[in-house]
Structures are given as structure tokens and as C-alpha cells.
Amino acid sequence: MKPQDIDWNNLSFGYTRTPVNVRCYWRDGQWGPIEEHTEETVTMHMAATAFHYGQTAFEGLKAFRCKDGKVRIFRMDENARRMQSSASYLQMAVPSVELFCEMVAKVVTDNKDYIPAYETGGSLYIRPVIVGSGPQLGVKPADETLLLMFVSPVGPYYSGGMKGISAIIDRTHDRAAPFGTGHTKAGGNYGASLTSALEGHEKGYDSVLYLDPAHHRYIDECGAANFFGIRVDGNGKAHYVTPDSHSILPSITNKSLKQIAADFGMEVEARHVELEELNTFSEAGCCGTAAVITPVSTIFDPADGKTYDFGQGVGPWTQKLYDELVGIQHGETEDRHGWNTVL
Ligand code: PLP
Ligand code: COI
Numbered sequence: 001m002k003p004q005d006i007d008w009n010n011l012s013f014g015y016t017r018t019p020v021n022v023r024c025y026w027r028d029g030q031w032g033p034i035e036e037h038t039e040e041t042v043t044m045h046m047a048a049t050a051f052h053y054g055q056t057a058f059e060g061l062k063a064f065r066c067k068d069g070k071v072r073i074f075r076m077d078e079n080a081r082r083m084q085s086s087a088s089y090l091q092m093a094v095p096s097v098e099l100f101c102e103m104v105a106k107v108v109t110d111n112k113d114y115i116p117a118y119e120t121g122g123s124l125y126i127r128p129v130i131v132g133s134g135p136q137l138g139v140k141p142a143d144e145t146l147l148l149m150f151v152s153p154v155g156p157y158y159s160g161g162m163k164g165i166s167a168i169i170d171r172t173h174d175r176a177a178p179f180g181t182g183h184t185k186a187g188g189n190y191g192a193s194l195t196s197a198l199e200g201h202e203k204g205y206d207s208v209l210y211l212d213p214a215h216h217r218y219i220d221e222c223g224a225a226n227f228f229g230i231r232v233d234g235n236g237k238a239h240y241v242t243p244d245s246h247s248i249l250p251s252i253t254n255k256s257l258k259q260i261a262a263d264f265g266m267e268v269e270a271r272h273v274e275l276e277e278l279n280t281f282s283e284a285g286c287c288g289t290a291a292v293i294t295p296v297s298t299i300f301d302p303a304d305g306k307t308y309d310f311g312q313g314v315g316p317w318t319q320k321l322y323d324e325l326v327g328i329q330h331g332e333t334e335d336r337h338g339w340n341t342v343l
Contacts, residue, residue, distance in 0.1 A: 001111045011122040013290055019076040020110035021150040022103050025133070026093035027088040030262030031147075031152055034103055036110060043149065047135035048144040055132030056187035057086035060289045062250075063108045063343075065115045071343040074289075076104045076328050078252045079128070087130050088183040088251075093140035100128065100145075101341070107149045108343065116153050116191075116332070125154040125290070157290040158206060162314045162322075164297030165206035165286070171303055174213035175221070176249075180246030182213075182220075189249075190224070195333050197223065207286070209299055211275065212245055218272045219243045223298065225288035228250040229273070229281030229305040232319045238317050239267040241281070253287040253325070258336060260324045266317070275301070283315030293322045 002015050020021030023042075041296045049055040055193045064072050080100035087094045091306055102128055108115070116122030128149045158165055173196040176182025176189050193208075200208040207223035219227055220243055228242040240261035258268050278284070284296040295318055299308040313324070327333030331340065 004325035006114075006119045006184050007155065008092055008116055008122065008153075011120065011153055012159065013125075013154045013157040014152070016114070018111040018114045018153075021108065021148060022110070022330060023148045023218075024099065024103060024148060025094070026095075026145040026147070031093070031099060034099075035105060036106070040150075042109055042146070044131075044133050044146075044310055045135040045246060047137060049132035049134065049136050049140075053132070053136070053139055054186065054188045055090050055092055055142055056189060057083065057090055057092070057130050057185050058304045059083050059126075059185060060130040061104070061126045062130075062289055062329070063126060064329050065118050065124075067118050068234060068331055069310045070331060071108065071112065071115060072329060072331050072340040073104060073108060073343065075252050075256065075339045076101050076341055078255070079104075082185060082250065082252070084137065085288060086186060087145070089181065089184045090132075090186055092130055092132055092143035093149060095130070095147050101148050103129070103147065105341070106170070107151055107343065111151050113260045114151065114153050116155075120155075122153055122155045124151050126151050137284055142342060146300075150200075155292075157292075158294050159287075160206070162295060164310070164314065166204075166298045167207040167209045167299070168200050168205040169282055169298055169301045169303070170200065170205060172279040176213060177208050178214040178247060180247065182245075183250060185249060193224070205300065207296075212272070213247055217274065218245065218276075219275060220245060220248050222286035223284035223291075225294070226254040226256065227273075227286055227296070228257065228284070229278065230283040230315065231277075232281045232282055237267055239269055239316075240275070241269045242319075243269040243273045245272060252288060253292070256325060256339065257287055257293070257321055264320065266322075281310065284308075284320050285311045285318050293318060293325065
């Protein structure tokens with residue numbers, strides 16, 4: 001699609017074709033050159049392990065066009081390291097942080113006309129994908145790996161934005177096993193979440209809240225985003241409380257919010273969070289690259305018919321965290337932790 005044909009003020013979180021994607025193959029024990037491609041298709045062996053044995057993982061990160069005219073990419077080294085962890089767990093070749101970051105910078109630069117203007121509130125979503133591209137018949141790792149990155153201009157993941165979303169606790173499906181792949185961005189985790197998300201939507205909820213798969217006692221994640229709650233204690237001190245477990249994806253947005261919350265003087269608690277603790281939160285939200293920070297208004301538990309209600313709209317602490325995060329991403333608040341790459 002040509003830039004002039006894009007409805008820049010009404011972007012949703014969807015795929016828009018852009019001119020260039022970048023690819024790099026690992027063959028014969030080494031990574032080859034970074035290739036720039038214009039076609040959207042990939043030719044792959046029909047016995048590639050990506051198709052049969054789930055050797056596939058991905059990442060998601062964003063580049064922002066800022067008021068000062070510069071382009072900023074948020075924490076790409078963190079995405080590189082998380083992709084290393086996913087690739088390593090799924091027995092694929094592990095790209096270096098340098099290779100990953102060079103590819104990100106190239107794909108953003110090559111598609112710079114597709115980075116939404118600051119005023120639109122949109123961003124350029126970067127989607128790195130790594131797959132076992134070599135053939136195998138037995139259940140074995142591929143001897144060839146493809147690392148591919150494309151981009152798409154995007155708007156909000158939840159169209160309701162800061163109004164707040166509704167979630168239903170899923171008590172019949174888990175997205176990941178207790179000692180499985182939940183801590184990685186394995187494609188299989190998302191395949192495993194599709195039925196759950198669809199059933200949640202059919203029941204009228206925006207998202208699904210997953211519980212820890214071993215006990216169904218602690219909170220894990222909220223759809224494709226981490227969960228947090230705000231508790232203000234008897235002394236007026238605010239606590240940023242967020243679940244931590246092996247089956248949760250270590251969110252880079254959440255990692256950033258934990259730092260920002262600490263900078264604000266909030267108490268940061270990353271630990272198992274009992275479902276009943278929802279009663280103690282004055283605000284709740286979910287966070288991720290796509291979701292940014294989205295307030296959670298209600299959580300329905302079908303086990304006892306109870307609805308936890310955090311109010312419509314955005315609470316004061318959630319708004320403060322949002323403003324700071326988005327301010328740093330757009331170069332309007334000092335990047336005191338060195339999170340941005342400026343192009
Ligand atoms: N949890 C899941 C399951 C996700 O898919 C994502 C999205 O990447 C997140 C959490 C948020 O992670 P991040 O903030 O790194 O985008
Ligand atoms: C992201 O926030 O980057 C995600 O991966 C979420 C989703 C669109 C899969």
C-alpha cells in the first residue's frame with residue numbers, strides 16, 4: 001500500500017503491507033548476510049520444522065515518530081535477548097543481539113515512510129519471526145533457521161483505548177504448561193490461546209485472564225499482555241503489584257513499568273498474586289507492546305459468578321505510569337535509563 005492510501009488517523013492493530021522486509025538465514029552453522037526483500041511470501045521446504053514441530057517464535061516492538069522529527073525504537077536489545085531465549089529453548093540457531101538490532105534498524109529505515117506521524121498517535125510495529133526452516137521428518141531441530149522481520153503501521157490494540165476492558169477468567173483452558181513454554185514467545189503459546197480468546201469474545205469479554213496452570217490459584221496473564229494491580233496501603237503508599245511465574249512471558253513493557261513505578265517511589269511487588277488479592281486493588285491494568293497500558297475495568301469469574309470491578313476509565317496511578325512510559329518512548333520525558341535507540 002502507498003503511504004498516501006493509508007487512513008493514518010484511523011489505524012487499528014492490523015497488517016498493512018510495507019515495501020521491505022529483511023531476512024537472514026542460518027545455514028551450515030553460521031548466519032548469512034541480511035537480505036532485503038519486497039515480496040510478502042516465504043518459500044520454505046514442506047518438511048520445515050516450523051510447520052510440523054512448532055519451531056517458531058516471534059517478537060513485537062515499536063518505533064515512534066516523535067515531535068522533534070526523530071524516530072525512536074524502544075528497548076530493542078531487550079527484544080533481542082528475549083528472542084535469544086525463545087530460540088534457544090526451541091533449539092533454533094540463536095541470533096546475536098547485534099544481528100537482531102541491525103535488522104531492526106534496517107527494516108525501520110527501509111520503511112520510514114510508513115512510520116505514523118506523531119499526531120496520529122500511531123506507531124510502527126516491528127514483527128521479528130524466527131523459524132526452523134530446514135526439513136526434518138523425525139522430531140529433531142532443523143539444520144536451517146530463518147530470522148525474518150517485517151513492519152506495519154498500527155494504532156491501538158484495544159479500540160476502546162483508555163475506557164478500560166472487560167476480562168473473563170478462563171478456568172477451562174491454559175495458554176501454557178507449568179514448566180512449559182510460557183516464559184518464551186513460542187508461536188505455540190498463541191495457537192493454544194486462540195480457542196480461549198474466541199470463547200471469551202463470544203461471551204462478550206474483551207480479554208481473558210489466565211490463571212497459573214498448576215493450581216489455578218494465582219493470576220498469570222491477561223490475553224497477550226501482562227497484568228498489574230495498584231494497591232494503596234493504610235499509610236497511603238501505592239504498590240505496583242504484578243504476577244511473576246514461569247508460565248508468564250517476561251514483558252518488556254512491564255519491566256519498564258516496574259522501573260518507572262520504583263522511580264515514582266511506589267513499592268514494586270513482582271510475585272505470585274492470589275486471585276483473591278483482586279479485592280485489594282483500586283486499579284488494574286494490562287501492559288504490553290501492543291496493549292501499551294490498557295486499564296482493566298472488570299474481571300468476571302465464572303467459578304462463583306463474581307465480578308471484580310475497578311471502575312470505568314483510567315485510575316490516577318495507571319495514568320501517571322502511562323504518561324511516563326509514553327513520554328519516554330516519544331522523547332518527551334528524559335530517557336534516564338537509556339531505553340531508546342534514536343535513528
Ligand atoms: N504477555 C504475552 C503473552 C504477550 O504476547 C505479550 C506481548 O508481547 C506481553 C505479555 C507483553 O510483552 P511486551 O511488553 O514485551 O510486549
Ligand atoms: C505484542 O504486544 O507485541 C504482542 O506480541 C501481542 C500480540 C499482538 C501477539
